Amino acid sequence: MVVCDHVEGVVSSPQGPFYGALAHGYACGAHTPVHVSRPWNALDDPVHDYTGNRESLADSWGVTTEEDWSRQVEYLLGGMNVGPEVDVVLNVRRMVLRQQGHYDLPTWQNAVRKWARWQLRKEPAEVDEMVHLAGVVTRYESRFRTDGLLPHDGIVTSVFGYDFGRAVNMARWGFGGRFCDYPTAERIVLRAGELCRQHYTSWADFSAGYALGSVIRFDEEKYGHLYAAVRGPHRLLVADRTSPWWHVPFA
Template sequence: MVVCDHVEGLVATPAGPFYGPLAHGFACGAHLPVHVSSPWNALGDPVRDFDDDRLALADSWGITTPQGWRRQADHLLAGLDVGPEIDAVLGLRRRLRQRTGTVDPTAWRAAVRDWAVGQPGDPRELVDLVGVITRYEARFRADGVLPPGGVVNSVLGYDYGRAVSLARRGHGGGFCDHTAAEAVVLAAGALCRRAYTSWADFSAGYALGRVIRFDREEYGHMYVSVRGPHRLLMTERSSPWVHLPFS
């Protein structure tokens, strides 16, 4: 079955930033606004209200207090939600490639197997990540999320992008003020600049983090709901990814 891209459209508010560090931070959280057709460059959404944001925070994050919002924001900015184990596996491939020039999955699995012995949890799950990542990257290349021969170097962008979404919800739900929410957006943008080299590089990392977390290789809604925004943000003339430099 072919599943169509889930894209509503790219929306911006004239009152929001279009250039500078704050706009860059908002652009790092643009996948979700494009998916639901809300402004990418603002904390607020005119069609959402206080209760919507509080309900979303409670249902999706278990957040019911300002303290809980702050803890989760810090957790995401530290890259501790989806990122650590997957990024460690990707880092092993980067180091192998630096030494040998190319990496075949067998050598990568062996490196992960050796490293996983000293890690918490089931080492087999970490080794299995090699196959999961390889298959998603092949699909990304087929769908244009990665260029031919391209790979993902980090999934930390998924945590950072979600930190921007959390800032929007926290502000809308009254769990933080405007200054605190913007500080999270700015921090997320700065962290993305450190981890990635371009919007395409960032988006592929965000996408891989999302699909490993939620899609389970079904290539269903969770896959197309990130593929569609990626395509629009990379090509639409009014996209922040087109008019904003990444670094």
């Protein structure tokens, strides 16, 4: 089955930032607004978007109060929504690469099994799930290379970028739904950008991590519309000269 990306172009707000730390933070959350043709560098309007944001946050996130919203922001900035297990698995791979200079899937899975048993004291079912994750990551990375989300020898270093990118959008929707004021939303955007710089070295590196976090969280190896929802924005943000990734340095 062929799934189309359905992404028209990068939309910017003339009033929004185009350079500096705030623009960088907004650019870390660009996948979602690009996917729906909204400005990447602006918060939602608390007048025009109030009802829609409130309904969307309630339906998709269970957020109906300011406390609910604040809790979700904390989870996202803490990398707790997609969960830390995938990054543990990716970290074990980096350890194997440092020690041996190369790896294959059985070697990686064996290292994950040992690490989960002896370092993390995981239960057998949890160990099996982490070992399974290594295979899931391997298959997605292979598809990413085919679709241009990774170079031919590239690997994903972290999936925390997915939560950090969503934190930017939680700030966008929270301001639009009047769950926070503008300075609070801006601080979240800046913090998300700082966290992305701590975990990634480039926009391409970040985007591959964001995409892997998304598909592991929702796609279940179906490679359907949820996969296309990150592939299309990635391609546009990397290739379109109007993309913030062309003029906002990642570092």
